Amino acid sequence: xxxxxxxxxxxxxxxxxxxxxxxxxxxxxxxxxxxxxxxxxxxxxxxxxxxxxxxxxxxxxxxxxxxxxxxxxxxxxxxxxxxxxxxxxxxxxxxxxxxxxxxxxxxxxxxxxxxxxxxxxxxxxxxxxxxxxxxxxxxxxxxxxxxxxxxxx
Numbered sequence: 001x002x003x004x005x006x007x008x009x010x011x012x013x014x015x016x017x018x019x020x021x022x023x024x025x026x027x028x029x030x031x032x033x034x035x036x037x038x039x040x041x042x043x044x045x046x047x048x049x050x051x052x053x054x055x056x057x058x059x060x061x062x063x064x065x066x067x068x069x070x071x072x073x074x075x076x077x078x079x080x081x082x083x084x085x086x087x088x089x090x091x092x093x094x095x096x097x098x099x100x101x102x103x104x105x106x107x108x109x110x111x112x113x114x115x116x117x118x119x120x121x122x123x124x125x126x127x128x129x130x131x132x133x134x135x136x137x138x139x140x141x142x143x144x145x146x147x148x149x150x151x152x153x
Contacts, residue, residue, distance in 0.1 A: 025102045028152055033094065036108040038147050040092035043110040046140035050132055051087040055080030075128030078135055079120045086120070089113040110136075 055073030062068040062082070073080040081087055095107040123129030 022102070029104050031152055032104060032106055033096070035147050035150070036094045036096075036106045037092075039108040039144050040094065040110060042143040042147065043108070043136065043140045044090060044092060046143075047090060047110060047136045048087060050078055050135045050139055051081060053078075053081065073130050075130070077130060078132045079130040086112065086114050086117060 054071045055077050057072040057074035057077070057080070059069050059071050062070055070082050071080060072082075079086060089112060091111050091113060093109050093111065095109070096104045099105050119127070120130045121133055
């Protein structure tokens with residue numbers, strides 16, 4: 001009994017495998033980008049939830065009003081909402097780069113556009129820190145893990 005394979009059929013089979021591999025890689029890359037977008041949305045939702053309330057610190061009169069007041073955050077608390085600017089000015093970004101296998105590596109990030117965001121997080125010489133970044137990460141963690149653990153099929 002003899003077994004043989006003609007070179008034309010090997011070439012065709014090999015080419016078909018390479019085409020299928022490229023299709024699968026493109027499909028997975030699309031799914032990875034889609035998941036990264038969903039992760040940014042999960043971080044944004046967590047941010048909105050964490051930065052929504054009033055604090056338990058001093059009571060101040062709102063600027064340009066006669067009687068309206070708000071309660072500031074105490075040191076160590078998440079920043080209290082006065083104008084809502086910190087809560088509303090965030091941009092989500094997805095950074096990607098190609099890797100040698102043809103796949104992509106991604107970083108999903110959420111960044112505040114408010115100039116005082118870092119001062120609130122870390123504090124200044126005149127104000128104690130009002131950390132919120134870790135609380136946002138903690139709030140979003142389970143949703144992010146769920147998104148990234150979904151099947152790619």
